[in-house]
Amino acid sequence: MKKVEAIVRNDKLSFIKKALADSGFSGLTTYEVKGRGKQSGIIQILNGTKIFADLLPKTKIDVVIKDSNLDKVLELIIANARTGSIGDGKIFVSDVEQVIRVRDGAKATEDEEII
Amino acid sequence: MKKVEAIVRNDKLSFIKKALADSGFSGLTTYEVKGRGKQSGIIQILNGTKIFADLLPKTKIDVVIKDSNLDKVLELIIANARTGSIGDGKIFVSDVEQVIRVRDGAKATEDEEII
Amino acid sequence: MKKVEAIVRNDKLSFIKKALADSGFSGLTTYEVKGRGKQSGIIQILNGTKIFADLLPKTKIDVVIKDSNLDKVLELIIANARTGSIGDGKIFVSDVEQVIRVRDGAKATEDEEII
Amino acid sequence: MATQEDYFGATQQAFLVGWAPVAIFIMATAGFGLLYAGMVRKKNVSHTIIMINVGWTLAFFAYFIIGFPLAYYSTHPILGWPEWIPTIANPLPPILSESGAYGIAGSPSGLGDMALWFKMSMFMITALAIVPGATAERDQLWGWVIAAAVIAIIIYPLIEHWVWGGGWLSTIGYIDYAGSSVVHLTGGMLGLTAAFIIGPRIGKFVGKDKTPRTFFGHSIPWAVLGAWLLVFGWFGFNIGSSTATDPETINMELAWVSITTAMCMAGGLFGAALTSRGHVLTSMIGLLSGAVAICSGAHIMHPIWAFVVGIISGVLTTFTVGFLEHKLKIDDALAVFPVHGACGIWGVLATGIFGAKAIGAHPIYGFELEEWGYRFVVQLVGVVAIGVTIAILGLILFYLLNKAKLLRVSKDEELFGLDISIHKTYAYPEEMMDKNE
Amino acid sequence: MATQEDYFGATQQAFLVGWAPVAIFIMATAGFGLLYAGMVRKKNVSHTIIMINVGWTLAFFAYFIIGFPLAYYSTHPILGWPEWIPTIANPLPPILSESGAYGIAGSPSGLGDMALWFKMSMFMITALAIVPGATAERDQLWGWVIAAAVIAIIIYPLIEHWVWGGGWLSTIGYIDYAGSSVVHLTGGMLGLTAAFIIGPRIGKFVGKDKTPRTFFGHSIPWAVLGAWLLVFGWFGFNIGSSTATDPETINMELAWVSITTAMCMAGGLFGAALTSRGHVLTSMIGLLSGAVAICSGAHIMHPIWAFVVGIISGVLTTFTVGFLEHKLKIDDALAVFPVHGACGIWGVLATGIFGAKAIGAHPIYGFELEEWGYRFVVQLVGVVAIGVTIAILGLILFYLLNKAKLLRVSKDEELFGLDISIHKTYAYPEEMMDKNE
Amino acid sequence: MATQEDYFGATQQAFLVGWAPVAIFIMATAGFGLLYAGMVRKKNVSHTIIMINVGWTLAFFAYFIIGFPLAYYSTHPILGWPEWIPTIANPLPPILSESGAYGIAGSPSGLGDMALWFKMSMFMITALAIVPGATAERDQLWGWVIAAAVIAIIIYPLIEHWVWGGGWLSTIGYIDYAGSSVVHLTGGMLGLTAAFIIGPRIGKFVGKDKTPRTFFGHSIPWAVLGAWLLVFGWFGFNIGSSTATDPETINMELAWVSITTAMCMAGGLFGAALTSRGHVLTSMIGLLSGAVAICSGAHIMHPIWAFVVGIISGVLTTFTVGFLEHKLKIDDALAVFPVHGACGIWGVLATGIFGAKAIGAHPIYGFELEEWGYRFVVQLVGVVAIGVTIAILGLILFYLLNKAKLLRVSKDEELFGLDISIHKTYAYPEEMMDKNE
C-alpha cells in the first residue's frame, strides 16, 4: 500500500476531497500546515507587486491507498489542485506496510478492502 | 524501526497515552487532524437519528518503535481506542530508517535504546 | 529520496529554517504538535525546581531531500536545534518513493531538481 | 441663576452624551468588527475589521463638516444648502430649538448643540459599519474609503434629513424612533446593491444550477461577542433616541423603550433558536434581527407585541437569506440585507400595525384606532421611498467604483486571502508568519 | 408643575434604567456565556453559550408575565396570588409605593413601575445564567429550557418575594443588598442539585477510588474576558441596587457601594493569586468570588473589611472545589457552587459579622453593637432557609426532568461533543467543518 | 431640605461614580490585559494578563491607604505628610472643598470624598497597567508586584500631587486635563526604564549589528478587542475628568470633551492606517496614540485641531518605535513608550499650542493669544520635569529589583514560555495540556 501526502492550497481541499470521494477514495486525513517551497522566501506575485511571505499556510492531505490505485489518485489530486502558478504544492509518495481498522482489528495486509 | 500512525477519537488519546507509558513506550507525538473514513460523508448514528458530517475531528498519534515491539504497541492502541462503532479510526504502519536524538546526536541505527 | 521528520523546540524553527535555506534546502513543511519523549511524564528542570508537564508543545519539520543530501541536512538540523538539555527533540528518517510538483506534474523520480 | 429645567437638562445631557454615544461607539465599530470577523474565514479576519474601522476616519470627519449640517440645518423638504457649516472661526452648531432637539436638552451654556453633533455621528457610523458585511472577503480597502466618505457626506444625510431633520417624511408623520429605516434599511440596502455589483465570492455558487455553498466562519465565540457588544450598544441607540425634555416623559419613555427593546430581542433569539435546533450563531443573528425591527417603534409598541414582532423578525431573516441565495443568487456574505434591510422594513411596518392604543400601545405616544389606516400607509410610503432611493444611489455609487476598478480585489488576492495580500499580515500572526531572518 | 423631587427621580431613573440593567444584561448573558465557553472543551463551546442564552427567551417572557407579579404584588409572607398580572388591556405594573421602590424613584408619569419590572428581570436572568455551568458538557438543551421556565415562573420569585418583595425574611430584618443569597445562592444551589442528579461527565472520576480528573478548558482569554464582563455588570448590580430616593442617600450609598465592591473583588483576586502561583484563571475566579460575597453587605461593610472578606472568599472557593470533587464526588463542571453558593453564604454571614458600626461599618446603614447577636442569627436563619428550600425544589425539578429523559444527553452525543451532535455546528467551523459539495 | 444644587450634585455623582470609574475599570485592566495578550506569543499569554491584574490587588489597597492621601491631603508643593490617612476609626476622606473637587460634587451627606477616592484609584491602576507591556515575555511576577506597590504608594502620587493635588505644577498653570502626563507619560516612562534595565528578549536583536526582529503576536482579534475596550474606558477617563459643578459648565464641558476625544482618536487611526496599508493592529495602536495625546487638552482644543493632533500622534508612534529599536536598541516589547510616553509628551505640548481661543479653542477654557508663549513654556517645563523625575525614579526602582534578581526570569523559563514555567498553565489548556492519568 502507498501513502500519498499532498501539500496543497487551502482552498483546494474541498475540490480534491470531492473528486476523491466521487472516484471511490473516501478515506483521507487532513490538517493545516505552513510551508516553504523551492524559492526560499517565496515571492507571491499579486497584482503586479511582489509580496514576500516566508511560510505560507497550506493544507496537507494524507491518503493511504492500494498500490494499484496510485496513478489514479495522483491524477485526481493534481487535476484538482493545479492552478499553474507557484505555490500549487508538492506530493510525496511512500510505502505503507500495514493498515489496520481499529473498529475490528481487521488488517489490510490480508484484506485490502478496508483501506 | 517502525512508525505507527494511529488516527483515533479525540477522547481516546489520554487512555492510549497512559497505556503506552505503562508498558514502557513513552515517546510519542500527537496532533489534531480532520478525517473521513470508508463511508464518504460519514454518517454518525446518534440517538437514533443520522447526523451528517463530512470531516470529523480526530487525533493522530505517531509512535516510532523497534520492530520487535510492533505487535505489542498495536495491541495496546487498538485495545484502548476501540468502541466497536464506526469512527474508531485507522492505524498505518511504515518503515523508519533512522532515529536520531537531537540532544546528543545519538542514532538508533546503532543504539535502539534511544527511541 | 528521504523524508526527514524533525520534532524540535518551537523557538528553534526560525534558526533551522534559515540554516536550511542558506545551504540551499528551501523546501519544508512545518506544523505544531504535542509530544512526549523518553521520560514518561517529562520533567523539565527549570530554575532548580522540577516542573511536570506530560505533553509539551513542539514543532515538527518535514523536509524531503535527495539521498545524497541526508547527512548534510541532519547535521544542519541538529546543529541548530540542540541546546544539550532534555527536550531537544528527535529526528526520524524514512524513505520516499516519489516526489511530484503539482504545478506541472513533474516527478522527482525522473528529475531530482524539483525537490 | 440656573433654573430647575437647566439642572435637569444638564444632567440629562451628561447622561445622554456620556453614555449613549459611547455605548454606540463600541457597538458600531467593535461590535460589527468582531461579529463580522468571527463570520469570515481566517484569511480575511484583519481586513474585515479594518473595513469597519473606516467609519472612524475620514468619514467621521466628513460627516461632521458637511453631512451633519446638510441633515439638520436646512429647511428644504428634500435637501438644501445648510444655514451653518463649521469653520475655525465659527465652529459650534447653533441650537436647533429652545428646548433642544433629538434627545438633547437645549444647552444653557449657549455653546450650541455639540452633543447632538456627536450623537448623530455615531448613528451615521453605525449605518456605515453595516455595509462591508455584504461585500466581505472580496472587497478593496480604498474603494470603500471613498464610498464611505460619499455616504457620510450626502447619501445618509439625505435620508436623515427626510426623517429626523424636518424633511418631508417628518412632516407627514412618519415614525422611525431610533433608525429601523434611517440607519438599518439604509445600511442594509447599500450592502445589497454593493453585493450585487461586486458579484459573488469565488466558489460561492457551484455548478450549472448555481447551488449556493456555505463558507463557514472561523470562530463562533468572536461572532457571539460581537453580537453582544452590539446589543449593549443598541440600548445606547434606543434609549439615546429619547426626545424627552421633562421628568414625566423621561420616565415614560426610557423604561418603556428599554423593555420593548429587550423583549423584541428576546423574541428574535427565541424564534431563531426554535428554527435552528438552538444553533448559537443563528440565534444571535435572530437577536439582532429583533433589535433592528424594534428601533422604529420602541417607544410605542406594547412589550408583549414587541416579543411577537421579534419572533417574526427571526423567521423573516432566515427566509430572506434563503431567498437571496437560492432565488436571486446574490452573495450577501454576512447576511446584511436579511438582518438590517428586511427587518428594518418589517419594523417600520410593524410600528404602523401595533402602534394603536387600542391594542396596548403606549398610552401617550400610541395613536388612535381611527388613524390606523393612515398611519400604516405613511409607514409604507416612507419605507418604500427610502428603500428605492437608497437602492438607486447605491447602484450608481458602486457601479462607478466598479468601473474605476476600486471595488473588487484580484482573483489571486481573494484566493490568498485579503489579510496577507492587502495588509501583509495574518489574523493570528504567530501561528502563520515567520519572516524574520 | 414638576417638583424638584420629580426632576431628581426622573434623572435617577434615567441613570438606573439606562445604565444598570444594560450592564447586567451584558453581564448575565455575554459574561457568563464567554466565561463558561472558555472553560469547556472545544467540542462543547457553542452549546455552552446557547445554554446561557436560554435566559433571554421564554424565561424572560415568563418572568415578566408571572414571576415578577408573584414576587412583588402579593402581601402573603410566603407566596400569594398577585394583585396584578399584566394583560393587553392592563399592561402596566402599578407603582409599589409613592416614593418608588427598589432603587427606582416613583414615576411622576403615573405609568407605573416599568423600570423596576425591567431591572428585576435582569437579576432573574443572572440567577438562571449561573446554573448550566454545573451541568456543562453533558446537558440537554430542551430540558434546560423547561427548567429555566419553571425557575423563572416560581422558584426564583419565591425567594425574591421573601427577601425583596415584602415576605417573611424582609420582615425580620434579613439583609441582602444585591443578591448574595437571592441571586447567587439560588443559582449556585440549583446548579449543585442539577450536577448531583445528572451525574459526572464520562471520565471525570477515574478508577476504583474515583480520583477526580481535570478537564482543561479550551481558552483562557475567553474565560478572562467573560469574567471582566461580569465584573463590569457587577457594578450595574450593586450600584443599581440602590434604594436611595434623595441626594444625600445617593451620595452616601453609591460611592460606598462602588468602593466596597471593588475592594472585595481585589481581595478575592489577591487571595486566589497568592494560593495559585498567580494562575490567571484561578485569580479571575477569585475576583468573582469576592464579587459574590460583597453583594449582601456592599452598602454596609467598611472598605478595609471588604478587602478581608474578599481574601477569605478566594480561599473558600478553592477549598469548596476540593471538597465537592474529592469528598462528595460531585462533578460541578465549572465550579458554580464554590463561587456562587459557598461565597453567597459567606457573604450573607459576613454582613452579620462586619455590619456593626463599632468596627467601621457605614455610619448610617450599619447596625449598633448590641444588635450584633440578633443580626447574625437572622442572617444565618435566612441563608439556611433559602439554601434548604432551593435544594429541595432543585432536587425535585431535576429528578423529574431526569426521569423524563430530558436532562442528560446520550453517551455518544457526549463523546462527540454537544456542538456537533445537538446543534450541527462547531465552535470554530472553518477549522472543523467542510460539508459543501 | 436639600437644595437644587444638592440634587444636581447627587445626580452628577451618581453618574460620575456609577459610570466613569467602572468604564475605566474595564479599560485599565481588561483592555490592557487583552490588548497585550493578543500582542504576545502564545506561550506568554496567561502571564501577560496576570501582570496587568496586579493593579487590582495589593497596589489598589496600598493606593487607598497611602497613595491617595499623599496626593491630595497635603499642602506642600512637592510632597508632604498627609493631614488625613484612613483608619478603621476614621475611614472617610474629608471633603476637599465645599464645592467638591476633581469632578465630584461636594457630598451633601457629609460623608466625605469617597467617590473621589474611587475614581482616582482607577487612574492609578491605569498608569500601572501600562508598564508591564514594556517588559513583556521576560518579566517575573513577584518583582512586578513589589514595583507596583512602590509606584502606587509613592511614585505615581508624587506626580499626581504636583499636577492635580495642589502641587507646584498646578500653581503655575500647567494643564493636564485627563492625564496625558500624569497617567500616560508616567506609565510609559516607567516602562521604558524597566525595558532598558531588564534587557531585550532572547533573539530580539540579531547578529553583530543588532538588527531588531519582530516577534509576531498570537492573535489580532484579541488585540483589537483590547484596544476597543480601552477606547470605551477612555471616555470614562476624559468625561469623568470633568470638574463641572453647575449645569452650564457640564453642558460646555462634557460635549466638548467627548467630541475632541473622538476626533483625536479618529485622526490617530487615520494617520496610522495611511502609513501602514491599513494594517489593523497598527491602526488600533494609532487610535490609542490619538487617545493618549488628547487627554491633556480635551476640554480646550477645537475638534478640527484635535483631528490634526491625532494624525500627528499616529505618525509619531511609528517613528518612535523605529527610533527605540534601531537606534537605542531597547526592546520595549509592546510599544509602551511610543504610545504612552511620546504621545503623552506631544499631547501636553499640543495643549500649549492649540489652546489659544484665537485659533478656535474652547471659548471659555481656552487661553488668550497673549498668553501663548507663557503657556507653552509652562507645558514644556511640566512635561520635562515629570519625564526626568520618573526616569530617575524608574531607573533606581528597576535597578534595585534587578540586583535583587526579582526582575527577569531565567533563560529556560523565557524559552519555555512564562505560562508553563511560572504559572503551570497554558493559555489554551485543552490544546496543549493533558496530564491526567
Ligand SMILES: Nc1ncnc2c1ncn2[C@@H]1O[C@H](COP(=O)(O)OP(=O)(O)O)[C@@H](O)[C@H]1O
Ligand atoms: N522539499 C520539501 N520538503 C517538504 N515539504 C516541501 C518541500 N518542498 C515543498 N514542500 C511543501 O510544498 C508546499 C508547496 O511548495 P511550492 O513551492 O508551492 O511548490 P512549487 O514548487 O509548485 O511552487 C510548500 O509550502 C511546502 O509545504
Ligand SMILES: Nc1ncnc2c1ncn2[C@@H]1O[C@H](COP(=O)(O)OP(=O)(O)O)[C@@H](O)[C@H]1O
Ligand atoms: N485511506 C485513508 N487514508 C488516510 N486516512 C484515512 C483513511 N481511511 C481512514 N482514514 C482516517 O481514519 C479515520 C477513521 O476512519 P473511520 O472511517 O472512522 O474508520 P472506520 O472504517 O473504523 O469507520 C478517518 O477520520 C481518517 O482520518
Ligand SMILES: Nc1ncnc2c1ncn2[C@@H]1O[C@H](COP(=O)(O)OP(=O)(O)O)[C@@H](O)[C@H]1O
Ligand atoms: N518514540 C517516539 N515516537 C514518536 N515521537 C517521539 C518519540 N520519542 C520522542 N518523540 C518526540 O520527540 C519529542 C522530543 O523528545 P524528547 O524527550 O525531548 O527527546 P530527548 O530524548 O532528547 O529528551 C517529543 O516531544 C516527541 O514529540
